[in-house]
Amino acid sequence: IKDEDIEMLHSVVSFRGVPMAKMNVENWEPVEYFQARHDDVVLATYPKAGTTWVSEILDMIYNGGDLEKCQRDTIYNRVPYMEIRIPGMPSGVDQLELLASPRLIKTHLPIQLMPESFWEKKCKVIYVARNAKDVAVSYFFFHQMVKALPDPGPWDKFLADYMNGTVSYGSWYDHVKGWWEKRKQYGILYLFYEDLKEDPKREIKKILHYLEKELSDEVLEKIVHHTSFQVMSKNDMANYKTIPNDILNQTNTAFMRKGEAGDWKNHFTVAQNEAFDNQYQEQMLGTSLHFRTAI
Ligand code: A3P
Numbered sequence: 001i002k003d004e005d006i007e008m009l010h011s012v013v014s015f016r017g018v019p020m021a022k023m024n025v026e027n028w029e030p031v032e033y034f035q036a037r038h039d040d041v042v043l044a045t046y047p048k049a050g051t052t053w054v055s056e057i058l059d060m061i062y063n064g065g066d067l068e069k070c071q072r073d074t075i076y077n078r079v080p081y082m083e084i085r086i087p088g089m090p091s092g093v094d095q096l097e098l099l100a101s102p103r104l105i106k107t108h109l110p111i112q113l114m115p116e117s118f119w120e121k122k123c124k125v126i127y128v129a130r131n132a133k134d135v136a137v138s139y140f141f142f143h144q145m146v147k148a149l150p151d152p153g154p155w156d157k158f159l160a161d162y163m164n165g166t167v168s169y170g171s172w173y174d175h176v177k178g179w180w181e182k183r184k185q186y187g188i189l190y191l192f193y194e195d196l197k198e199d200p201k202r203e204i205k206k207i208l209h210y211l212e213k214e215l216s217d218e219v220l221e222k223i224v225h226h227t228s229f230q231v232m233s234k235n236d237m238a239n240y241k242t243i244p245n246d247i248l249n250q251t252n253t254a255f256m257r258k259g260e261a262g263d264w265k266n267h268f269t270v271a272q273n274e275a276f277d278n279q280y281q282e283q284m285l286g287t288s289l290h291f292r293t294a295i
Pocket of ligand 1: 045138229256257
């Protein structure tokens with residue numbers, strides 16, 4: 001990676017009103033005109049909402065619970081990240097064009113930046129949301145690990161940026177609300193991290209139903225076990241340990257960090273929590289969208 005690329009990797013720019021990694025939006029045409037296939041399955045999330053977890057669940061479903069097949073490659077190659085562009089590597093779109101159907105596609109795009117093709121082709125779309133406070137904490141640690149994101153500074157500063165919606169992918173509120181609205185006109189499966197934590201089997205059954213797939217109870221149990229935090233953390237095809245330290249530094253914190261609902265309580269001060277709750281009430285006024293910050 002060249003110096004000017006590193007510089008660009010660190011930049012977040014406003015793209016059509018959304019703060020986005022400069023790298024990813026430099027050449028937007030391939031994303032904007034992305035050609036969906038009717039059997040594509042899209043997994044959309046705000047960063048840190050459980051993308052990797054549900055990616056692994058989906059790949060296991062599509063491989064009938066065959067563990068060996070799910071070890072064929074890393075999670076970021078099995079479920080490519082559509083809008084990512086890293087210098088010297090194939091872009092997410094390039095990867096996806098070469099992938100055999102049915103494709104599993106990861107994206108963090110807010111609803112208004114989604115390529116039209118997915119709606120036209122009537123693709124299955126799963127959205128996973130996680131409560132704003134745990135996402136803030138998880139995103140803070142992630143910023144410390146990832147070379148391509150700006151240095152988050154201390155927690156207090158990062159939390160302010162997050163609340164102001166100036167972090168990469170913008171406001172958590174806009175993201176979860178935008179996708180929630182879309183669900184009223186398009187059959188999106190809208191899931192919650194906290195529900196998955198509480199009862200993974202129940203939630204995986206919802207996914208199966210939505211995808212019009214059936215699996216035996218035995219296979220279902222196998223998927224629940226294999227995609228548990230404990231097992232996935234040790235799975236090198238899912239824990240991002242295959243990425244070199246200079247791109248994703250896991251020396252201080254692992255990508256599979258805690259995997260809990262309610263860890264925010266160990267990081268928010270009383271004052272921060274109060275300010276957050278005030279903003280939350282304002283921002284979520286009038287929406288039927290409801291989150292749990294603990295289970
Ligand atoms: P924490 O930082 O709170 O631990 P994403 O994949 O969207 O980047 O989200 C990463 C978050 O999901 C991290 O949260 C990670 O630990 C958590 N996660 C990953 N796999 C998980 C699993 N199997 N069960 C629960 N949480 C998981």
